[in-house]
Amino acid sequence: MATEAWVTFETRMREIEDLSATLGLLGWDEQTYCSPKGRAPRAQHSATLAALTHERIVDPAYGDAIETLANDGAGLSEAQRAMVRLAKHDRDRSVKLPAPLVRELREQASRANAAWEEARKADDFSIWQPELERMLALKVRQAEALADGGDLYDALLDAFEPGMTVEQLDPLLEGLRADLVPFVQKVLGAPKPDTSFLKGPYDKARQEQLTLRLLRDFGFDFAAGRQDISTHPFCGGAGPRDVRMTTRYYESLEPGALLSSMHECGHGLYEQGMPDTYARTTVAHAPSLGLHESQSRFWENIIGRSHRFWEHYLPVARELFPEHLARVELDDFVRGVNAVEAGAIRVDADEVTYNLHILARYEIERELLAGKLGAADLPEAWNQRYIAYLGYTPKSDLEGVMQDIHWSWGELGYFPTYTLGNLYAAALAERMGQDLDLDELAGRGDFAPILAWLRERIHSQGSIREGDDLMREVTGRPLGHEAFMSYLTAKYGELYGL
Amino acid sequence: MATEAWVTFETRMREIEDLSATLGLLGWDEQTYCSPKGRAPRAQHSATLAALTHERIVDPAYGDAIETLANDGAGLSEAQRAMVRLAKHDRDRSVKLPAPLVRELREQASRANAAWEEARKADDFSIWQPELERMLALKVRQAEALADGGDLYDALLDAFEPGMTVEQLDPLLEGLRADLVPFVQKVLGAPKPDTSFLKGPYDKARQEQLTLRLLRDFGFDFAAGRQDISTHPFCGGAGPRDVRMTTRYYESLEPGALLSSMHECGHGLYEQGMPDTYARTTVAHAPSLGLHESQSRFWENIIGRSHRFWEHYLPVARELFPEHLARVELDDFVRGVNAVEAGAIRVDADEVTYNLHILARYEIERELLAGKLGAADLPEAWNQRYIAYLGYTPKSDLEGVMQDIHWSWGELGYFPTYTLGNLYAAALAERMGQDLDLDELAGRGDFAPILAWLRERIHSQGSIREGDDLMREVTGRPLGHEAFMSYLTAKYGELYGL
Numbered sequence: 001m002a003t004e005a006w007v008t009f010e011t012r013m014r015e016i017e018d019l020s021a022t023l024g025l026l027g028w029d030e031q032t033y034c035s036p037k038g039r040a041p042r043a044q045h046s047a048t049l050a051a052l053t054h055e056r057i058v059d060p061a062y063g064d065a066i067e068t069l070a071n072d073g074a075g076l077s078e079a080q081r082a083m084v085r086l087a088k089h090d091r092d093r094s095v096k097l098p099a100p101l102v103r104e105l106r107e108q109a110s111r112a113n114a115a116w117e118e119a120r121k122a123d124d125f126s127i128w129q130p131e132l133e134r135m136l137a138l139k140v141r142q143a144e145a146l147a148d149g150g151d152l153y154d155a156l157l158d159a160f161e162p163g164m165t166v167e168q169l170d171p172l173l174e175g176l177r178a179d180l181v182p183f184v185q186k187v188l189g190a191p192k193p194d195t196s197f198l199k200g201p202y203d204k205a206r207q208e209q210l211t212l213r214l215l216r217d218f219g220f221d222f223a224a225g226r227q228d229i230s231t232h233p234f235c236g237g238a239g240p241r242d243v244r245m246t247t248r249y250y251e252s253l254e255p256g257a258l259l260s261s262m263h264e265c266g267h268g269l270y271e272q273g274m275p276d277t278y279a280r281t282t283v284a285h286a287p288s289l290g291l292h293e294s295q296s297r298f299w300e301n302i303i304g305r306s307h308r309f310w311e312h313y314l315p316v317a318r319e320l321f322p323e324h325l326a327r328v329e330l331d332d333f334v335r336g337v338n339a340v341e342a343g344a345i346r347v348d349a350d351e352v353t354y355n356l357h358i359l360a361r362y363e364i365e366r367e368l369l370a371g372k373l374g375a376a377d378l379p380e381a382w383n384q385r386y387i388a389y390l391g392y393t394p395k396s397d398l399e400g401v402m403q404d405i406h407w408s409w410g411e412l413g414y415f416p417t418y419t420l421g422n423l424y425a426a427a428l429a430e431r432m433g434q435d436l437d438l439d440e441l442a443g444r445g446d447f448a449p450i451l452a453w454l455r456e457r458i459h460s461q462g463s464i465r466e467g468d469d470l471m472r473e474v475t476g477r478p479l480g481h482e483a484f485m486s487y488l489t490a491k492y493g494e495l496y497g498l
Numbered sequence: 499m500a501t502e503a504w505v506t507f508e509t510r511m512r513e514i515e516d517l518s519a520t521l522g523l524l525g526w527d528e529q530t531y532c533s534p535k536g537r538a539p540r541a542q543h544s545a546t547l548a549a550l551t552h553e554r555i556v557d558p559a560y561g562d563a564i565e566t567l568a569n570d571g572a573g574l575s576e577a578q579r580a581m582v583r584l585a586k587h588d589r590d591r592s593v594k595l596p597a598p599l600v601r602e603l604r605e606q607a608s609r610a611n612a613a614w615e616e617a618r619k620a621d622d623f624s625i626w627q628p629e630l631e632r633m634l635a636l637k638v639r640q641a642e643a644l645a646d647g648g649d650l651y652d653a654l655l656d657a658f659e660p661g662m663t664v665e666q667l668d669p670l671l672e673g674l675r676a677d678l679v680p681f682v683q684k685v686l687g688a689p690k691p692d693t694s695f696l697k698g699p700y701d702k703a704r705q706e707q708l709t710l711r712l713l714r715d716f717g718f719d720f721a722a723g724r725q726d727i728s729t730h731p732f733c734g735g736a737g738p739r740d741v742r743m744t745t746r747y748y749e750s751l752e753p754g755a756l757l758s759s760m761h762e763c764g765h766g767l768y769e770q771g772m773p774d775t776y777a778r779t780t781v782a783h784a785p786s787l788g789l790h791e792s793q794s795r796f797w798e799n800i801i802g803r804s805h806r807f808w809e810h811y812l813p814v815a816r817e818l819f820p821e822h823l824a825r826v827e828l829d830d831f832v833r834g835v836n837a838v839e840a841g842a843i844r845v846d847a848d849e850v851t852y853n854l855h856i857l858a859r860y861e862i863e864r865e866l867l868a869g870k871l872g873a874a875d876l877p878e879a880w881n882q883r884y885i886a887y888l889g890y891t892p893k894s895d896l897e898g899v900m901q902d903i904h905w906s907w908g909e910l911g912y913f914p915t916y917t918l919g920n921l922y923a924a925a926l927a928e929r930m931g932q933d934l935d936l937d938e939l940a941g942r943g944d945f946a947p948i949l950a951w952l953r954e955r956i957h958s959q960g961s962i963r964e965g966d967d968l969m970r971e972v973t974g975r976p977l978g979h980e981a982f983m984s985y986l987t988a989k990y991g992e993l994y995g996l
């Protein structure tokens with residue numbers, strides 16, 4: 001009977017959500033306050049919790065309740081049906097994976113990650129290669145188990161961007177590449193703006209003041225979250241009412257805490273926008289990583305690197321850092337924080353070249369899963385693409401294939417969500433422009449209407465619908481790369497006088 | 499077969515230990531960095547984890563493995579036998595409690611705690627009384643379920659001080675009271691030392707410097723733990739390699755962070771002294787709260803309030819706070835931090851009067867469980883004892899029966915462990931004096947030999963033996979109050995010129 005099934009389902013779903021929030025807190029703590037000697041035991045605590053969570057997910061009683069409700073959703077609200085759909089999606093994936101494979105993947109992730117760290121220290125790809133090879137073999141086995149004869153890449157992508165397939169992705173990224181590569185060439189051909197004033201050394205305590213001021217102005221609720229420091233900035237924590245963002249302070253303003261804090265704040269605002277009514281349910285999450293990334297890129301780039309934004313905030317920054325900024329003109333500052341460069345490192349890339357870094361990775365991942373490339377071929381395949389897309393030859397594998405942590409952790413299919421985030425962000429901004437004067441609002445530091453717009457249409461929807469469906473509804477059209485390219489063309493055309 | 503039973507037992511014990519360490523981290527975070535709006539969901543996460551832990555503990559397969567190993571420990575090491583004994587102790591208690599009662603206790607704890615907070619705000623005992631009454635009724639039911647016809651107080655005490663009984667405790671505390679009450683009268687009759695220089699305002703950043711210096715000198719390993727800030731100082735965290743201590747900074751040096759940090763450090767040093775070989779086992783804990791408290795009281799009082807200690811550290815403190823301490827003489831400083839006062843508040847009490855606060859609570863708890871007192875009688879029963887023992891009449895219930903949080907949480911049987919801690923600490927110091935010149939070492943700020951002594955005899959033993967047995971072995975005699983009274987008599991005789 002459906003009512004009984006609902007009670008069983010809801011109880012277990014909430015339990016699993018609690019465990020997952022707890023894992024979120026353990027992960028945050030590991031990167032922020034965990035003692036060095038506490039790292040190894042922490043890995044054990046997390047592994048135990050992850051195993052327990054998996055055990056609860058694959059439990060047949062949970063599965064029976066899900067199937068009952070999935071087959072007969074009469075009497076369930078739209079949100080409740082979505083909860084069932086999302087739980088079923090996760091559980092179906094979990095039960096397809098044999099427990100020994102899950103354990104092997106987790107263990108190999110630790111080994112590959114350790115080898116990656118060592119290889120980076122020695123700048124020696126051969127240390128990483130055999131462990132990466134083993135990880136890739138496991139990923140093929142995992143994808144085969146999940147794919148049911150379908151596309152292997154789809155099976156992995158589905159973990160990060162449910163509903164998205166290579167059939168949709170390929171033409172989208174192909175179109176983007178066709179327009180982006182020549183545009184990048186054009187921008188890189190123009191004279192370089194001055195960025196020397198961004199180098200500092202900028203006082204770290206004042207950088208913190210500046211970032212906290214920005215987060216507050218954006219609308220981040222510090223009664224429902226905080227900002228701490230970690231080596232690699234991220235946004236995580238124990239759920240929508242306890243969001244943990246991190247940043248890191250360098251001597252330079254950019255690359256540094258400034259843009260990075262605004263980026264994580266975009267994620268944080270999304271999380272805080274989940275309604276209380278969805279608390280402890282599968283719906284209280286973004287529908288996809290791409291949609292999550294759209295929020296971080298929106299606040300970081302479309303707002304945080306805009307001319308009008310700095311019209312308002314450069315005076316604030318000047319007061320904090322007169323020694324570096326007193327004599328920097330607004331136009332020069334904006335050109336500086338938007339400087340485009342053919343660089344090697346994805347996380348330092350500007351918004352014009354960024355997606356070329358992703359395209360390279362996506363193409364390589366496809367070939368890895370298709371068996372056309374092995375681990376040994378990676379440095380060469382990597383460098384070729386950087387030369388072709390950016391005209392840049394990595395100086396070593398440190399600057400090349402060894403820069404990202406994702407593959408060590410077995411996260412294949414993750415990278416495209418970064419580009420989807422950029423495309424979604426531009427599409428949202430374009431649609432938002434019909435209702436709000438973004439430039440005018442940013443120029444006044446008045447973000448409340450912008451946040452309210454996003455809250456209503458995106459944040460408060462949780463994952464009632466799949467990301468792509470939700471975006472189609474909000475923007476009124478299927479996802480393309482056009483909004484992103486017109487945004488780039490207009491902005492950089494003006495900045496670079498093209 | 500015992501080997502199979504051991505594998506089952508060990509796997510599950512480690513899992514339960516991991517869950518319990520995770521609960522420790524959640525608890526620490528709740529008091530330090532958790533967002534205000536994250537408190538309610540955090541309570542849910544903790545409740546889910548606690549319920550899961552309970553489920554794993556009472557699982558029959560775990561019980562079978564424990565019984566098999568408890569009945570035939572052949573081939574097990576001493577430590578392994580202790581692991582089984584401790585797991586059995588915990589599990590036997592858990593299975594005796596019906597699940598609905600466990601849930602009622604947890605829910606009533608939340609309610610009683612909320613009522614206590616409200617009652618404190620309004621200084622109105624009647625707000626707390628009905629919820630406390632219900633909690634006391636539940637505690638009687640819990641004690642009856644645990645006691646198997648034995649003493650109800652023993653059944654509750656056993657959760658905090660395994661092996662200890664009222665039969666041992668009554669004569670011990672009776673003897674202490676007989677000697678302590680007249681001694682307190684004598685000290686209170688002497689002229690009061692000046693404590694005005696402790697009031698400050700002391701700069702908080704420098705107080706932090708001072709406490710960190712002391713913790714480092716004591717031997718606390720900051721690669722295996724840290725000190726943060728919380729309203730109520732405590733020592734917790736995620737296990738012996740990730741110890742989380744907290745302190746709080748007031749404008750005054752004392753009461754304030756100074757002694758409180760040394761106190762929590764005593765707990766922290768004990769935790770860090772657990773050997774790696776006991777990690778993730780039931781043995782990697784103190785055998786009792788009393789023994790744990792002995793370590794905090796040792797470092798706080800016997801070391802941290804001693805004359806020779808300040809001979810070394812007053813110059814350090816003077817450099818940090820010349821405006822307050824430049825003209826304070828060593829003797830006056832030591833008299834100030836050891837000032838004895840007939841006060842109302844336990845947590846602010848000096849080491850002479852402290853145990854009278856505990857005796858009052860112990861006697862009241864005994865009468866509550868025996869049905870001789872009800873919640874309504876508490877304010878009167880409380881105040882009577884404060885008048886009798888300390889000659890002090892609480893000005894209101896805020897200063898009286900509403901000062902402690904313990905009873906709201908259902909922690910009856912907890913208070914005596916504080917006094918046991920003081921008695922254990924004095925007994926340890928007396929025995930340590932046969933091997934080391936404590937005064938001389940404290941006077942040089944050289945704590946390594948002291949810590950090594952404690953590490954070898956107490957910390958590294960985990961809970962291989964029960965607390966009282968271990969202490970008997972280390973000190974060579976049963977626990978009495980004599981060492982504590984001679985410590986007090988000698989120290990305060992000199993300080994107060996009695």
